[in-house]
Structures are given as structure tokens and as C-alpha cells.
Amino acid sequence: MEQTVFTRKDGTKAYLKDGVFTVEGDDLLFSAYKTFDCGQCFRWERLPDGSFEGVVRGRVLSLRENENGFSVSDVFASCDVHFAEFLVNYFDLQTDYSRCNSIISRADAVAAKAVDTGLGIRLLRQELFETVISFIISANNNIPRIKKCIARLCALCGEKLGTRYGKDYYAFPEPESILAFSPDEIQELAGVGYRAPFIRQTASLFAEGTYSLKKLLDCGSPESLKKAVLALPGVGEKVAGCVTLFACLDRGAFPVDVWVERMCRELYGLDGLTRPALEKEMKSRFGENSGLAQQYLFYYIRAIH
């Protein structure tokens, strides 16, 4: 028996059947590969059979794409309506991407090409603490190694979720679980190098309640929000941008890293500008859609290099 989670005028629908969450639509604009590969998340991977496996909010998920949509199942449990509603939010299924895409494409020819190349990317609405720690680890690091560091951190102090085919699965650690280890232990066992003290100090600020999702949501303006996130140890301009964007606190954020810098130089001819100047310039082009535009442009410049 099917349980409908939502339906839309355009025919898109999401429903729950036999514990499996399914989304169908003629023009869904969802590509699992691009969404998981565009650098916003680090705990999804493609399996040899073409499906995807990821750990989200303490659940091991399996995602498979089909002709006109995709299905998600919980590897160790049955998916209930409550979690299905969480997934609708996580995959940003309420947002009209065809509308966002046309707005971004209209900005300029480069953006139009980037949208074309990255079609199917969705901005995931990820958990705050995981996003903060993940992007502290991302500083001066590369994506394959960021994934390894996070996987080791989860295996070190994340809750064990189960074992399948000889593989163990772990949740992303709670702040308190990270605090059980010293900076030296985190550095040596998770291989995060000099970022270990930052990870631990930030975990402490979340554990004691100085930082929480609620407090950041209460900031009011994107400016005060960014200022608050910037005050976390190991968090600078770029990481703060990623946190506010990927934890869905400010979709207008435009984080500038080496790739975006390169993109601005090679595609827009913006040479010799500082990162804040590039951020300001690009935000003026894309406005409230800056975050999504940034993802398309990030994906595009990496694809053509």
C-alpha cells in the first residue's frame, strides 16, 4: 500500500511503499552523481552496481535512480513517514529548480553553461554540526582526503549503526563523543593533522550549548549569522560560507576557494581581486540564488580541468 508524502501540479510525487521512499517526476532535475560529487557532502559514495550509499542523520541509506526518479531505503530499517518527510527536506524537493536555473542562466553566458553542465545538482539541507566539522577538516585539504578523514573520525567516535557484507557503518559523532578523545588522539587516529584542536574546541562549544542550530537560526540577518559562525575555531571566511550554505542557514552565501578563484579568473576574467571582492561581485550577479550558482560554477570549473 502506498502512502503519499507529497504531490505537485507538475506531476512530481513522493511516496512511501513497503518502507521505501520514492520520488517520481517527468522533470525532476535530480542527478545523484552530481549532487553527491559536487563537494557539498562527503559521506555518499557510488557503489559498483551504480547505486549510492550514504550515512545521513544516523541512518545508512541506499539510493537508486530509475527512469523518472529515485528511491531511497534505510539499509538497516524500514523508512517511516517521519523520515520520508525528513528526506523531502534533505533533498530540497520543495524548491523549484527549473525556476532557479532559469534565473541563474539569465545572469550571463558562463552561468548558463555551468547550469547546463551541472543540471541535476541539488543543494542538500545538511545537519549543522556535521557540516561545521566536515568543513573545518576541508581547510587546505583535498576532497578524497577530506572523505577519508571524516570516515576515520566517524569510525573513531561515531555510533556504530550496523555491519553489512563485512563493512561497518558509523554515524557522524555527537559533539560529546568527540570530546572523549584528546586532540593528540584525534590527530593521530583520524589523521586530521593540525585541525584536531579546532575540531575538539568546536565540538566543545556545541556540547556546552554555546552554539546550536536554534541559536544560529535566531541570528536574524545573514551578516550576524556569518559573524557567529566565523567565531568558531578553525572557521574562516570560506568555511563559514560553506557552513551557512550547506547547513541551509543562508542560501545566498557564495564561498570562495581556490577553485572558485580559478573559475572567476579563467571564466569571468576577474584577475587580481581578493576573495571578499570576488564574493561581493558574484553575489551582485546572482542575489538570493548565489549559493546554487556557486555550486554549478564549482562543478563546472572542476569538470573542465
Next chain:
DNA sequence: TCCCAGGGACCGT
């Protein structure tokens, strides 16, 4: 061996 990776803290000026 050097350079780079979704940079940031800390120090000078």
C-alpha cells in the same frame, strides 16, 4: 623533492 588540496591562525606592518 616540491607542489597542491573547497584555508585559517597568528604575527607583523
Next chain:
DNA sequence: ACGGTCCATGGG
């Protein structure tokens, strides 16, 4: 507000 330097780690 700036510019330089150092910071672990691993892959090319």
C-alpha cells in the same frame, strides 16, 4: 585592512 608564514597529511 593588508601580507607573510606556518601549520599535518597524502597524492601527483
